[in-house]
Amino acid sequence: MRYSALRILKEGLTGNKGWKPVWREPEPKREYDVVIIGGGGHGLATAYYLAKEYGTTNVAVLEKGWIGGGNVGRNTTIIRSNYLLPGNEPFYELSLKLWEGLEQDFNYNAMISQRSILNLVHSDGQRDAFIRRGNAMFLAGADAEYADADQLRAELPFLNFDNARFPIKGGLYQRRGGTVRHDAVAWGFARGADSRGVDIIQNCEVTGFDIEGGVCRGVETSRGPIRARKVAMCVAGSSGRVAAQAGMRLPIESHVLQAFVTEGLKPVIPGVITFGAGHFYVSQSDKGGLVFGGDIDGYNSYAQRGNLPVVEDVAEGGMAIMPMIGRARLLRSWGGIMDMSMDGSPFIDRTHVDGLYFNGGWCYGGFKATPASGWCYAHLLARDAPHPVAAEMRLDRFARGHMIDEKGMGNQPNLH
Amino acid sequence: MIINHPLLGPRDAAEFVYLGDAALIDRPDWQAKDAAEQFHAYGYLRDNPAGRHQELWYHEQGDRSWLVVTRDTLTHEITEVQLARDVARSRGRSA
Numbered sequence: 410m411r412y413s414a415l416r417i418l419k420e421g422l423t424g425n426k427g428w429k430p431v432w433r434e435p436e437p438k439r440e441y442d443v444v445i446i447g448g449g450g451h452g453l454a455t456a457y458y459l460a461k462e463y464g465t466t467n468v469a470v471l472e473k474g475w476i477g478g479g480n481v482g483r484n485t486t487i488i489r490s491n492y493l494l495p496g497n498e499p500f501y502e503l504s505l506k507l508w509e510g511l512e513q514d515f516n517y518n519a520m521i522s523q524r525s526i527l528n529l530v531h532s533d534g535q536r537d538a539f540i541r542r543g544n545a546m547f548l549a550g551a552d553a554e555y556a557d558a559d560q561l562r563a564e565l566p567f568l569n570f571d572n573a574r575f576p577i578k579g580g581l582y583q584r585r586g587g588t589v590r591h592d593a594v595a596w597g598f599a600r601g602a603d604s605r606g607v608d609i610i611q612n613c614e615v616t617g618f619d620i621e622g623g624v625c626r627g628v629e630t631s632r633g634p635i636r637a638r639k640v641a642m643c644v645a646g647s648s649g650r651v652a653a654q655a656g657m658r659l660p661i662e663s664h665v666l667q668a669f670v671t672e673g674l675k676p677v678i679p680g681v682i683t684f685g686a687g688h689f690y691v692s693q694s695d696k697g698g699l700v701f702g703g704d705i706d707g708y709n710s711y712a713q714r715g716n717l718p719v720v721e722d723v724a725e726g727g728m729a730i731m732p733m734i735g736r737a738r739l740l741r742s743w744g745g746i747m748d749m750s751m752d753g754s755p756f757i758d759r760t761h762v763d764g765l766y767f768n769g770g771w772c773y774g775g776f777k778a779t780p781a782s783g784w785c786y787a788h789l790l791a792r793d794a795p796h797p798v799a800a801e802m803r804l805d806r807f808a809r810g811h812m813i814d815e816k817g818m819g820n821q822p823n824l825h
Numbered sequence: 826m827i828i829n830h831p832l833l834g835p836r837d838a839a840e841f842v843y844l845g846d847a848a849l850i851d852r853p854d855w856q857a858k859d860a861a862e863q864f865h866a867y868g869y870l871r872d873n874p875a876g877r878h879q880e881l882w883y884h885e886q887g888d889r890s891w892l893v894v895t896r897d898t899l900t901h902e903i904t905e906v907q908l909a910r911d912v913a914r915s916r917g918r919s920a
Contacts, residue, residue: 649873658870662845663898708843709898711875716826716901718839751869807869820868823843 411516431596432603437610437632441469443790444628444637446615446651447644448472450481450591451768451775453598453609454783455643455790457515460605462784463791468607469637471630473614477595480646483745484776485668485700487681487692489526489586490551493542496801496813497754498549503798504781505551505585511780517597519589520695525680526586527556529568529730531575535686539581546583554582567677567733575686575729586681588692594779618655618765625655625765641766641790645755646746648769650711655765660751660807662822665744666705666773667715669723671737673697682731689726691734699737701727705747705773707823715744747773752806753825754813757785757799766790767804772825828894829906833887840886846871847879847893850913875899881909 410416410429420427443459445452448470459465470476488508490501512519530536536555543553557579562570570577603609610632617629618640627636644651652659674697683690691701703723706715720742727734750756750770755778757768768786771778785796795803801813807820818824826838848871853863876899882892891909896902913919 647875649871650875653872653874658866658872660869660871662871662873663875708838708896709845709873709878709880710901711898712901716838718837808865822845 412518431600432609435608435610437469437613437630437635438608440627440636441608442467442637443639443641444468444635445470445641445643446628447479447642448476448599448609448611449479449643449645450594450598450779451645451771451782451786452643453595453602454779455641455768455786456602456607456609456783457598457605458783458787459790460602460607462787465791466606468602469635470602470607470609471613471615471628471635472609472611473631475611476599476609477592480745480747480775481591481595481779483668483743484591485690485692485702486588486591486694486776487526487586487690488521488589488777489583489681490549490777491526491528491542491546491553491581491583491586492815493545494813494815497815498545498551500781500785500798500802501777502546502549502551503784504778507780507784508589509585511597515597515601517593517600519593519597521587521589522695523585523587524692525582525584526683527680528581528683528685529577530579530581531577531686533578536579543581552583552585554584556580556582565679565682567731568682569730569732572729575684588681588694590695591776598783615651615654620655620762620765624763637764639764639766639790641768641786643768643786645748645769645771645775647711648748648767652767655760655762657760659769660804661748661770662709663711664705664707664747664749664823665710665712665715666702666747667719667723667742667744668700668702669720669742670694670740671699671734672740674699674737677733684726684730687726687729689723689730691727691731698740699734705749705823706744711746713744713746715742747771749822749825751820751822752812752814753816753818755782755802756804757782757789757795757802758804759789759793760804826901826903828882828892828903830884830887830890830892831906831908832890836884836887838882840884841882841892842885844881844883847881847909847912848872849881850893850909850916850918877904
């Protein structure tokens with residue numbers, strides 16, 4: 410079933426009785442070609458591209474809860490490709506290009522809105538660093554635009570330009586950046602994968618791996634054993650505890666990141682604005698709520714809730730850069746679990762166990778990566794070779810001395 | 826979170842800086858034959874458990890002591906707080 414304006418009109422005139430569930434609820438089969446652990450955005454995107462690009466349809470996505478109930482359902486929905494390093498920037502630019510064609514590709518309204526992202530600049534050194542970043546973006550085929558303080562004063566008069574500590578001296582725009590309806594991303598990929606034959610199995614928790622002689626032959630689950638030629642971990646946030654079941658220690662710590670939404674307001678913020686110096690970022694949802702966040706809480710956590718000192722810190726960041734935000738009432742906040750890796754960059758790689766693959770370590774930047782993560786992971790699973798734009802995202806990069814350390818923080822996960 | 830400092834009593838966790846897994850006390854022997862592998866594991870690999878976790882907290886806005894805090898990463902409940910010095914000594918790390 411394809412969505413179209415004609416179909417919406419017909420259903421609207423006939424009581425909306427013709428809509429059907431957009432994915433099945435199949436019983437797990439005993440054996441698959443590929444089992445993907447984790448029905449989040451990345452797992453569903455991987456299944457979708459495996460089926461669509463490589464014709465691998467004997468695939469199961471195993472999700473311990475319900476699809477779209479993990480990090481893809483609890484993020485701040487920003488898409489962008491404003492990275493610096495050669496191991497990162499081409500990957501995120503591929504992702505942004507996939508976002509741009511995604512709705513037509515999977516025939517689902519994900520409300521992709523390229524409303525721009527702006528990184529504010531507060532010092533001469535930061536301006537030079539951001540112009541360098543803009544040049545790195547051009548080299549990867551992305552767009553970038555430097556705006557000086559006068560231009561920003563005209564465009565965004567509500568910002569606190571004359572803050573004594575962090576005066577706004579300009580900013581780096583990526584006009585193609587923006588926001589996406591995050592739930593619709595999960596639903597669209599799920600529908601696209603399901604319609605091509607992929608089994609999406611919810612309420613099915615992986616409880617162990619069937620590994621014999623260094624070869625992975627399947628998984629144990631809460632709904633019985635499932636054999637597979639290839640098993641693909643894709644459970645960012647829980648990578649540590651799932652990989653531990655396969656006897657692996659990862660260069661990852663799990664941390665909690667909080668985010669916040671205010672009551673619905675009339676349109677006040679045109680795009681995404683980031684205040685890196687105070688670590689605060691904000692956008693406005695299509696429903697009108699201001700959606701914002703800041704730093705991670707900073708210590709290992711699987712609790713899916715944060716603590717109050719970071720709430721205060723984020724609110725202070727917001728008030729410093731955008732004093733009008735103090736007039737808005739906060740409706741809700743939530744905490745999601747992040748795989749914080751040792752250099753702030755992700756992994757898409759084979760493991761030391763034959764037939765077992767790993768995708769994780771997205772830190773708190775996994776949402777924007779969703780299509781490219783699925784695209785590159787599907788490539789790895791189908792071809793057994795890394796996709797060129799994900800070739801640096803290897804598990805052994807620390808042993809080889811090839812960290813992808815965008816922020817230059819070293820192996821301190823809570824600082825990335 | 827409240828961290829019950831062994832010398833100073835209950836303190837807000839916001840006074841502290843977090844370093845990570847308390848396994849960082851166990852620095853490998855740089856002269857070992859497999860020192861490179863051991864330092865790779867020491868510097869980069871983590872158990873990252875869901876549940877009981879021993880970790881290092883530095884009382885930066887207080888007495889500048891290092892603590893080993895035993896905390897549950899699922900509930901944030903803190904069950905034990907020791908001076909890192911005492912833990913290191915008990916493991917034979919210092920005199």
